[in-house]
Amino acid sequence: YSLAPHGRTALLVGQNGSGKSTLVDALLTLLVQPGVRNYNVAAGAKKRERDERTYIRGACGRSSDDELGSVTDYLRPADKHYSVLLACFERADTGSAFTIAQVLQLTADGELDKTYAFCTGERSIAADLSGLQRDQRIAKQLIQRGFQATSKYSEYLPWIARCTHQRPKAM
Numbered sequence: 001y002s003l004a005p006h007g008r009t010a011l012l013v014g015q016n017g018s019g020k021s022t023l024v025d026a027l028l029t030l031l032v033q034p035g036v037r038n039y040n041v042a043a044g045a046k047k048r049e050r051d052e053r054t055y056i057r058g059a060c061g062r063s064s065d066d067e068l069g070s071v072t073d074y075l076r077p078a079d080k081h082y083s084v085l086l087a088c089f090e091r092a093d094t095g096s097a098f099t100i101a102q103v104l105q106l107t108a109d110g111e112l113d114k115t116y117a118f119c120t121g122e123r124s125i126a127a128d129l130s131g132l133q134r135d136q137r138i139a140k141q142l143i144q145r146g147f148q149a150t151s152k153y154s155e156y157l158p159w160i161a162r163c164t165h166q167r168p169k170a171m
Contacts, residue, residue: 002124007092025050026085030100031160033153034114052112056083056104079108082138084129088122089163098163099123100156101147103138115139116156117147120163 003010012020021040028037029052039050050059058075065071082105090097101117115138123129132141142149150156161167 007090022055025055027087029055030085030087030102033157052104052114053106053110056081056106056112078110079106080134081105082132082134084125084132086123086125086129088124090122091163096120096163097122099147100160101125101129101142103129103132103142105134105138113138113151115142115149115151116153117142117149118156118159119147123147 003012012023014020025039028039039055054072056076057078059072060075061073062070063073082103084101084103086099086101088097088099097120099117099119099122101119101123103115103117105113107113128145128147129142132138139149139151148159
């Protein structure tokens with residue numbers, strides 16, 4: 001799905017569980033330093049109810065297991081998929097656009113592997129980030145597709161700050 005408010009206000013409405021908080025969490029993931037942000041705050045969730053791993057695997061509810069009790073249900077296996085978050089921003093004063101993205105995946109041992117990406121101009125997931133190969137270095141593939149890429153938030157934040165003219169602490 002795509003939302004392009006073109007500098008105007010947008011209102012997102014929907015039933016409980018329709019994904020409104022998930023959209024806010026995606027923006028938080030793109031813009032706020034890991035370890036500082038809390039997910040699903042708008043819905044009054046407990047501090048650690050959701051995390052990047054539950055989003056990557058597609059947590060979609062809970063079920064009961066005779067041996068384990070209450071367990072989280074997932075749409076995807078733990079280590080077979082990657083998730084991409086992407087947002088494009090346009091400066092009203094210059095009309096110049098930039099794109100930020102993150103590719104998130106879980107390794108075979110359950111560790112979070114995150115690649116941050118930045119590119120001037122407008123990009124999309126479908127046209128620019130589909131078909132990434134999990135068995136190859138994601139950063140290398142992103143660079144080949146015209147992005148700057150890193151595994152460090154401390155390198156990613158200055159790319160955003162440079163385009164927005166915000167001080168890093170503003171994020």
